[in-house]
Amino acid sequence: MTTASKRPFILLAALLIAASPALAQSGAQAEMQRHAQAVNNYEGWRRNQASGAYVDQAEAAAAAQIAANFRAAEKEKIRKDAVRDWWGVVVVSTDDGAWNVELNGHDQADATLAAMKKCKGVCSPVLSFANSCLAPAYSTQGGLYWSPGETRELASAAATQACSAAGGTGCQSPPKEAICSGWKYAYRAVDRFLHRADLTARGDVAPAKLIEFPGAKEYIAKPPARRGTSTAKKAINADAPTDPMRPYAAVFAEQRAEGMTRMAQPWTAIAAGSGPKAYAIHWGLNQQDASDTALSKCGGGDCKVLVAVPHGECAVAIRVNLPNDRVASFGGRGATLDAAEEAALTDCIGSGAKACPIVFNECMK
Structure with a gap:
């Protein structure tokens, strides 16, 4: 091979020798970059894990606070319900002797209005009671007797005894007709159990109440044939047109009081x-x-x-x-x-x- 023909090969070798360090340096840099990226990826993963744990902890804390607030609100509601009166009202129809009842009223007057509105014909309140149970007893003569009690069973027993003591025969108190009005009857047993000791110790439990409407006790104790005929205090003209211009509040108040106008004239x-x-x-x-x-x-x-x-x-x-x-x-x-x-x-x-x-x-x- 002549000198002229060898010259290209010499140049190629020189170039390869010169490029080797650069190629090695480039490969090392790439490796270092891959290593740095791996480190960054690991640190990012750790940060994400910590962030996720923080979010979980924050959500758990928020949920725990919500639950605590709910329990506190529930306890406060139970305390208020235990100290207030839960009014029940019994009314009787003087037309057919049927009785109607309103339970768990916040106000005695409102409960009376609601019970009177349910009653058909000429009616009269019989009694109001709160924070206890109440049961009726019937005699074979047709008399009706009501008695209170802490439980439905005790109220039924007391009503049967009252019926017998008044001279009634065959006195019976149907278990399904006993009624209760009060916080300890409206709440679950577990809620009452959890809070009763604390409320009782603080004196924050409303006592049982019984208010008899004048004359009604003697009236319902008589057989229907001996009760006489009652008339309403105020006659109602059901066909009278309603003034469309009257305020809704006035119409609503009149509708609520409608039952009271049918109260038997004493x-x-x-x-x-x-x-x-x-x-x-x-x-x-x-x-x-x-x-x-x-x-x-x-x-x-x-x-x-x-x-x-x-x-x-x-x-x-x-x-x-x-x-x-x-x-x-x-x-x-x-x-x-x-x-x-x-x-x-x-x-x-x-x-x-x-x-x-x-x-x-x-x-x-």
């Missing part, structure tokens, strides 16, 4: 006999009911009804002592107290009595 009767203690007054759900019950309470064989007046009128009774421990009685009725007194005094003076002492004078309004 009567007051005074019965008296010739004995010193033969005297009784009764407030009933109609004239017959008031008069019959007053006579039954009078306590004398010769008792008679002196006067009976509906709600809105006035009554007066005079009792005059006679020889031999006897008493003469006179009664008067009128739209005003003066008119009622004049009627009673006229009868008394006409009998020849020298003095006419008034023992009762009141307007039933």
Whole structure:
């Protein structure tokens, strides 16, 4: 090979020798870059893991706080519910004897309005109760008796006993008709158990209450045929047109009070006999009911009804002592107290009595 022909090979070798260090350096740099990227990737993974753990911990803490707030709110609600009265109201229809009930009311008046609205025909409240159970008992004669109790079973037993004590026969209290109104009956047993000791220790538990509507207890204890006929305090014209311009609040208030206008008009009767203690007054759900019950309470064989007046009128009774421990009685009725007194005094003076002492004078309004 000539010198001229060898020259290209010499140049190629020189180039390869010169490029070798550069290629080696480039490979080392690439390796270092790969290593650095791997380190960065690892650090990024660690940061992501830590970030994920932080997020999990933050979510767990938030959930725990929400649960704590919920428990605190629930405890506060139970405390408020335990200390307030949960009102129940029983009303009876004087038309057919059916009874209606409203339970767990925040307000006694509102519960009465709701119960009266449910009742059909002419109706009357029987009783209001709170924070206890209540049960009815029926006698074979047709009498109805209500009694309270801490449990449905105790209320039923008390109602049956009251029925028997009043002279009822075959007294029975259907278990399914017992009712309860109160926080410890509305909440789950576990909630009551968890908070009862604390609430009781602090005195934050409302006691049982029972308010009987005047005259209703005696009324429902009678057989339906002996209860008399009641009339509503105010007649309702169901066909009367409704004024479309009246405010909704006024219409709503009237609808809520509609049941109260159908409340039985009460009567007051005074019965008296010739004995010193033969005297009784009764407030009933109609004239017959008031008069019959007053006579039954009078306590004398010769008792008679002196006067009976509906709600809105006035009554007066005079009792005059006679020889031999006897008493003469006179009664008067009128739209005003003066008119009622004049009627009673006229009868008394006409009998020849020298003095006419008034023992009762009141307007039933």
